[in-house]
Amino acid sequence: MEARSITTEIPMAPRMTDDPAELVPELAAVSAALFKVTGNGSVPRSTISLMQLRAGQIAGSTYLTVLHTGFLRKAGESEERITSVASWQDSPYFSAAERAALALTEAVLQPSAHGERVSDELYAEAAEHYGPKALATLMFAIGQVNFFIPVALIAKPVPGRSFSDPWK
Numbered sequence: 001m002e003a004r005s006i007t008t009e010i011p012m013a014p015r016m017t018d019d020p021a022e023l024v025p026e027l028a029a030v031s032a033a034l035f036k037v038t039g040n041g042s043v044p045r046s047t048i049s050l051m052q053l054r055a056g057q058i059a060g061s062t063y064l065t066v067l068h069t070g071f072l073r074k075a076g077e078s079e080e081r082i083t084s085v086a087s088w089q090d091s092p093y094f095s096a097a098e099r100a101a102l103a104l105t106e107a108v109l110q111p112s113a114h115g116e117r118v119s120d121e122l123y124a125e126a127a128e129h130y131g132p133k134a135l136a137t138l139m140f141a142i143g144q145v146n147f148f149i150p151v152a153l154i155a156k157p158v159p160g161r162s163f164s165d166p167w168k
Contacts, residue, residue: 012158013158014155014156014157014158015154015155015156016154016155016156020151020155030147034140034143034144034147035144037137037140037144038137038140038141038144040133040137042130042131042133042134042136042137043101043130043134043137043138043141045075046072046075046077047097047098047101048137048141049068049071049072049075049077050072050077050081050085050094050098050101050102051101051102051104051105051138051141051142051145052064052068052141052144052145053065053068053069053072053082053085054085054086054088054102054105054106055105055109055142055145055146055149056068056145056149056152057085057086058105058106058109058110059109059149059152059153060153061149061152061153062159063152063156063157063158063159064145064148064149064152065159066159066160067159069082070160078093080093081093081094085102088102096128096129097129097130100122100125100126100128100129100130101126101130101138103122103125103126104118104122104126104138104142105142107119107122108142108146109142109146126138
């Protein structure tokens with residue numbers, strides 16, 4: 001496979017032209033269930049969206065990054081919070097609980113040179129801010145975005161198009 005030049009223009013068309021949800025209609029039920037699980041109220045929706053934006057950035061998916069940035073804007077999040085998700089470790093815009101959630105997201109999605117991805121210390125720090133149900137919800141929120149990362153990277157839906165119609 002030949003590497004693409006960094007100056008090559010990226011086409012504004014999906015790689016996969018058929019909507020995966022139409023090809024596999026069972027996806028709708030899975031997607032709805034995941035959204036219901038992460039929307040159970042134990043973790044603020046803004047925290048989940050911040051985590052999912054960070055996951056999209058880590059995965060290198062413009063589609064997911066644009067999608068979750070749009071969700072955060074619609075929810076009224078400030079540009080400072082949205083744009084500093086990529087550098088949250090030194091950003092003053094996040095609470096300790098949000099930092100713990102972002103740290104969990106990174107730990108799960110990035111290899112660790114030091115052993116376990118999610119250390120006992122990181123788990124304990126997250127548990128200081130979240131009860132058992134909220135910790136489970138955080139796990140499922142990371143899983144939810146991870147479920148869709150292959151779609152974003154393989155099918156390459158068009159960034160910025162409607163969430164329900166990125167395939168045209």
